Amino acid sequence: MQLRFTVRSGVWAALYLFFVLGPLFVLLADRLPPARSFWTEFAAAIGYSGLAMMGLQFGLTARFRYVTEPWGEDVIYHFHRQISQVAVGLVAAHALIMLAHRPDLFVVPRSIAEVPWGAVFAFLALFALIALVVTALWRAELGIRYETWHAAHIALAVVAVAGGLLHMVGWAFYLTDPWKRALWIGLTIFWIGLLFYVRIVKPLFQLRRPYRVAEVRKERGDTTTLAMQPEDHPGFRFRPGQFGWLTVWASPFRITGHPFSFSSSAEATDGRVEMSIRNLGDFTRRIPEVSVGQRVYLDGPYGAFTIGNPADMHVLIAGGVGITPMMSMIRTLADRGDRRPVILLYGSKDRDSITFREELEALKSRLDLKVVHVLPDPPAGWTGEKGYIDAEMFKRHLPPPYADHEYFICGPGPMMDAIEKALGELGVPLAKYHSERYSFV
Amino acid sequence: MRRVFANWLVLGTAVVVIMMSVLFALLRVTP
Numbered sequence: 001m002q003l004r005f006t007v008r009s010g011v012w013a014a015l016y017l018f019f020v021l022g023p024l025f026v027l028l029a030d031r032l033p034p035a036r037s038f039w040t041e042f043a044a045a046i047g048y049s050g051l052a053m054m055g056l057q058f059g060l061t062a063r064f065r066y067v068t069e070p071w072g073e074d075v076i077y078h079f080h081r082q083i084s085q086v087a088v089g090l091v092a093a094h095a096l097i098m099l100a101h102r103p104d105l106f107v108v109p110r111s112i113a114e115v116p117w118g119a120v121f122a123f124l125a126l127f128a129l130i131a132l133v134v135t136a137l138w139r140a141e142l143g144i145r146y147e148t149w150h151a152a153h154i155a156l157a158v159v160a161v162a163g164g165l166l167h168m169v170g171w172a173f174y175l176t177d178p179w180k181r182a183l184w185i186g187l188t189i190f191w192i193g194l195l196f197y198v199r200i201v202k203p204l205f206q207l208r209r210p211y212r213v214a215e216v217r218k219e220r221g222d223t224t225t226l227a228m229q230p231e232d233h234p235g236f237r238f239r240p241g242q243f244g245w246l247t248v249w250a251s252p253f254r255i256t257g258h259p260f261s262f263s264s265s266a267e268a269t270d271g272r273v274e275m276s277i278r279n280l281g282d283f284t285r286r287i288p289e290v291s292v293g294q295r296v297y298l299d300g301p302y303g304a305f306t307i308g309n310p311a312d313m314h315v316l317i318a319g320g321v322g323i324t325p326m327m328s329m330i331r332t333l334a335d336r337g338d339r340r341p342v343i344l345l346y347g348s349k350d351r352d353s354i355t356f357r358e359e360l361e362a363l364k365s366r367l368d369l370k371v372v373h374v375l376p377d378p379p380a381g382w383t384g385e386k387g388y389i390d391a392e393m394f395k396r397h398l399p400p401p402y403a404d405h406e407y408f409i410c411g412p413g414p415m416m417d418a419i420e421k422a423l424g425e426l427g428v429p430l431a432k433y434h435s436e437r438y439s440f441v
Numbered sequence: 442m443r444r445v446f447a448n449w450l451v452l453g454t455a456v457v458v459i460m461m462s463v464l465f466a467l468l469r470v471t472p
């Protein structure tokens with residue numbers, strides 16, 4: 001399974017490069033305009049590549065399960081954010097090199113009417129791109145609400161990519177051949193069409209497959225579990241550890257969805273799914289107001305954070321609400337009658353906020369489950385661990401050889417960084433541990 | 442750790458794209 005995923009991720013990385021560079025090198029086929037200087041041609045090439053990369057950004061966030069599965073959604077979004085800076089860098093370098101080597105192209109005409117429209121779209125695309133990256137990197141610092149930013153992000157991305165294409169068509173240096181022009185216009189329509197697919201086609205399907213809230217359960221740690229039942233359709237099957245996008249109090253066409261892990265057993269055959277959501281002060285603070293019978297929409301399942309690889313035992317490491325995907329794994333393993341040991345290292349703020357504390361105790365009778373609770377400041381008489389999960393704690397509770405176990409980590413960013421480092425110190429290979437960051441959007 | 446891998450992938454992509462753009466320009470200017 002691991003090998004298959006490695007091969008698939010390699011194939012997708014190669015395809016990504018093909019879609020960036022293929023349309024560029026196609027420009028060399030057939031009739032060619034007279035060559036210009038090296039730097040002018042280089043600037044043209046990075047301009048085309050930058051635009052292709054911007055277009056592919058629509059594909060990265062189009063929630064194609066087959067594409068995202070080998071990597072994990074959080075890594076895809078991380079790549080989306082990082083590669084956008086490379087694309088903007090290429091486009092900005094394209095403009096700067098052109099300015100340095102062809103200043104004649106930048107002479108301001110006497111009247112606005114004389115400005116070639118290819119140049120107008122160049123500036124429009126460049127400014128949209130800069131606004132796109134600045135608002136994405138410093139949204140919180142700029143005080144922009146997430147929902148407002150998301151809508152503006154989509155609009156700016158469409159303006160940037162469409163503006164970039166119109167600049168190329170307007171300039172008409174390489175795109176004079178009708179088939180080359182058709183290829184680049186077709187590609188751009190395809191990229192923006194992916195947005196249409198995610199925002200219109202997928203929500204249309206979801207609209208026909210709604211869910212009803214069957215139960216609202218209060219859990220420890222300011223957490224609420226929503227149990228949802230498909231309404232007149234079979235629902236979907238998920239693998240434990242995966243997540244879905246939840247829409248409450250709105251239609252599936254609403255731009256901003258909210259990703260949450262499933263916390264229920266993946267063995268349920270009636271399509272019922274549960275999400276356990278902690279009040280983190282944002283959209284989640286209203287979850288306890290959800291009423292039984294309310295209609296909601298689910299888009300899923302997604303994510304590569306799931307059991308299924310060969311392992312002698314499962315080691316689950318959870319911090320706070322990172323327990324939800326682990327709960328799904330534990331409940332599923334119990335339902336399957338799995339005999340392999342499961343060790344859960346579970347960090348919480350205090351004893352009262354240990355979500356699923358009682359159920360975890362009860363599950364020990366159905367599974368070879370060992371739970372190690374970790375509190376930073378435990379009360380008197382505490383028998384669990386004190387402090388934060390580290391390599392020493394692993395050595396106290398896990399039997400060697402450490403590299404034979406399968407590790408799953410979910411929690412706040414700093415905790416995950418520390419644990420990934422600790423596992424590295426214990427010689428656990430990268431392929432043996434899985435992590436999912438729950439704040440990836 | 443997978444994010445570190447993704448960072449290398451971003452860096453690798455940037456390097457490949459720049460190298461290929463150099464190749465594109467060389468192919469154009471080479472008679």
